[in-house]
Amino acid sequence: xxxxxxxxxxxxxxxxxxxxxxxxxxxxxxxxxxxxxxxxxxxxxxxxxxxxxxxxxxxxxxxxxxxxxxxxxxxxxxxxxxxxxxxxxxxxxxxxxxxxxxxxxxxxxxxxxxxxxxxxxxxxxxxxxxxxxxxxxxxxxxxxxxxxxxxxxxxxxxxxxxxxxxxxxxxxxxxxxxxxxxxxxxxxxxxxxxxxxxxxxxxxxxxxxxxxxxxxxxxxxxxxxxxxxxxxxxxxxxxxxxxxxxxxxxxxxxxxxxxxxxxxxxxxxxxxxxxxxxxxxxxxxxxxxxxxxxxxxxxxxxxxxxxxxxxxxxxxxxxxxxxxxxxxxxxxxxxxxxxxxxxxxxxxxxxxxxxxxxxxxxxxxxxxxxxxxxxxxxxxxxxxxxxxxxxxxxxxxxxxxxxxxxxxxxxxxxxxxxxxxxxxxxxxxxxxxxxxxxxxxxxxxxxxxx
Numbered sequence: 001x002x003x004x005x006x007x008x009x010x011x012x013x014x015x016x017x018x019x020x021x022x023x024x025x026x027x028x029x030x031x032x033x034x035x036x037x038x039x040x041x042x043x044x045x046x047x048x049x050x051x052x053x054x055x056x057x058x059x060x061x062x063x064x065x066x067x068x069x070x071x072x073x074x075x076x077x078x079x080x081x082x083x084x085x086x087x088x089x090x091x092x093x094x095x096x097x098x099x100x101x102x103x104x105x106x107x108x109x110x111x112x113x114x115x116x117x118x119x120x121x122x123x124x125x126x127x128x129x130x131x132x133x134x135x136x137x138x139x140x141x142x143x144x145x146x147x148x149x150x151x152x153x154x155x156x157x158x159x160x161x162x163x164x165x166x167x168x169x170x171x172x173x174x175x176x177x178x179x180x181x182x183x184x185x186x187x188x189x190x191x192x193x194x195x196x197x198x199x200x201x202x203x204x205x206x207x208x209x210x211x212x213x214x215x216x217x218x219x220x221x222x223x224x225x226x227x228x229x230x231x232x233x234x235x236x237x238x239x240x241x242x243x244x245x246x247x248x249x250x251x252x253x254x255x256x257x258x259x260x261x262x263x264x265x266x267x268x269x270x271x272x273x274x275x276x277x278x279x280x281x282x283x284x285x286x287x288x289x290x291x292x293x294x295x296x297x298x299x300x301x302x303x304x305x306x307x308x309x310x311x312x313x314x315x316x317x318x319x320x321x322x323x324x325x326x327x328x329x330x331x332x333x334x335x336x337x338x339x340x341x342x343x344x345x346x347x348x349x350x351x352x353x354x355x356x357x358x359x360x361x362x363x364x365x366x367x368x369x370x371x372x373x374x375x376x377x378x379x380x381x382x383x384x385x386x387x388x389x390x391x392x393x394x395x396x397x398x399x400x401x402x403x404x405x406x407x408x409x410x411x412x413x414x415x416x417x418x419x420x421x422x423x424x425x426x427x428x429x430x431x432x433x434x435x436x437x438x439x440x441x442x443x444x445x446x447x448x449x450x
Contacts, residue, residue, distance in 0.1 A: 021074055023376075023379060023380050024074060024075070025051055025074065026380055026384075027126065027129070027384045027387050028051055028074075028076060028077040028387075029051055029077065030125050030126060030129045031122045031126050031387060031388070032049060032050075032051070032078065032079050032122065033125060034121040034124055034126070034128075035079045035119070035121055035122040035125075037121070038118045039118040039121075042110060042117070042118055043104075043105060043110070044081055044082065044105055044106075044114065044118060045064075045065070045081065045082035045102070045105030045106070046064075046080070046081050047067065048067045048080040049066055049067070049069070049079050050070075050077050050080075051069075051070050051074070052069075052071030052072060052073050052076070053073040053075065053076060053077075054072040054073040056070070056072075057069075057070050057071060081107035082098075082102050082105045083098060083103075083108050083109065084107055084108075108415075112406060115406060116403060116406045119399050119402045119406070120403065122391060122399050123387075123389070123392050124388070125388075126384045126391075127331055127384075127385060127388045129380075129384045130327070130330070130331040130334070130384045130385040130388070131328055131331050132327065133327070133378075133380060133381035133384070134326060134330040134331060135320075136323075136377070137374060137378060138318050138326040138327065139320070139323045141315060141374065142317045143315065143318055143326070144313040144314075144316075145180070145313055145314045145315065145316040146179040146180050147179065147180060148168060148169045148177045148180055149166070149167070149168050149169070149180070150163045150164065150166065150169065150311050150312075151311075151313055151314040151315070152311070152312040153165060154310040160211050160212070161210055161311065162197065162208030162209050162210050163197070163199065163208065163311060164201065168200040169183050169197060170198045171198045172186035172187070172190075172197045172210060173190065173195035173196065187214075188249075188250050188290070189291075190210065190212050190213075191213055191251060192212070192213035193211070194209055194210065194211045195211075197210045212310070213248050214248045214249040214250050215237070215248065215249060215305070216237055216238040216246045216247065216248055216249050216251070217235070217236070217238075217305060218233075218236045218237070218269070218303045218304070218305065219235075219305050219306040220234060220303065220304040220305075220306070221233065221234055222303070222304070223337045223338075223340030224302075225300070225301065225302020226280045226283050226300075226302055227267075227278075227280070227301040227303045228341065229280065230278040230279075231278060232267070232278055232301075232303065233271065235271070236270065236271050237269060237270040237271075238252050238267065238268070238269055240266075240268045241255045241256065241265060241266070241267055242255075242259070242265055243266070256298070256299050257291065259282060259299040261284055261297075261299060262284070263281070264279050264280065265280065265281070265282055266278070267280070267301070282299035282301055284300070285297065285300040286298075287300060330381070331381075334386065335385060338386065338389055395428045395431055395432065396425045396426075396427060396428030397432060398432070401424065401425075401428050405421065
């Protein structure tokens, strides 16, 4: 994707739009192809396969009579099956208007189980794409080893840290180091002080000075935890806790350890140029005390720092089996995290300003494209899971809404009436449009605030 930025005259807006269109087109095509191919296997005919909505820009008809097209508005796509009144399969045609062959392959005349798996196949294809892409990334780059070896050092921090690529760290501050996590923990606890580290370099033992202070920046918010429910967002920098100034993430952990159990805490953060104050009650969880290392019940916000980015661990290869498990694990992690966040929004008043729409997705697409092919593929996998999950929500006009109607049909023994289908789809369309307006407002507000 670095090539995009290097093409003459393509900077600025185009460097955002092109990656965005690639991401969305891949995700949409895979989703709709899932519907199409499973429908075809079930004997259901398809009249139109479209990437995008509106006026067709390019198209062709295959030997089965399906019209494949690329349309002007690239914010989705659809498969119009035989007998569908519209691209959303929101209504069914009168069989009297169909030929005998069309009636035999019409979507609404297919067995209930065939309609259900055809509808589910769209989100299912998105999940499968995510698993394959995450697995491919794992096969390509491997996973971080926990050996206490330095693979790379940020050149700008080489003098401050003292480590060199290839060093095997033996001890930090007089304490023996057994793994890479031990190096990070020792640096974390140093909190700006200079420590002596002993490394094995070129067959000899060498003492180096190590100085590191962690940033009070929050990188990850645990879904369902107090920080997420309060509206704290990734990227926030902690200014103070209950009026106590915070200079590092480690100091924030130490202050948190001493908070009164069950008492509300006031957290002040810097978000961009704005200073925000949040008040919430930390959850008490059994975890490692960052000072003593002992496991004990401690107040917990549910935030994490990505830690030291100045040194990198060596990578180790993975096999196909382990890569597949990594793909499944990453995809499931996104699903559970999203569901928990939605629960927080509904039941715990979590900050909805974190929701982003097409503008935000376009911005992130451009950023990931600049960071390289691996990051760009990661974004496609992430968005594919999100689109698959969104479509499974039980909202009419979405795949989950269709499955909800099919469940009702299975219980009743007959399809839902056309009138109720129309009402349900009208409500579902209103909800989807309202969501689009809301996330677009968030995008615009974020743009102006930035």
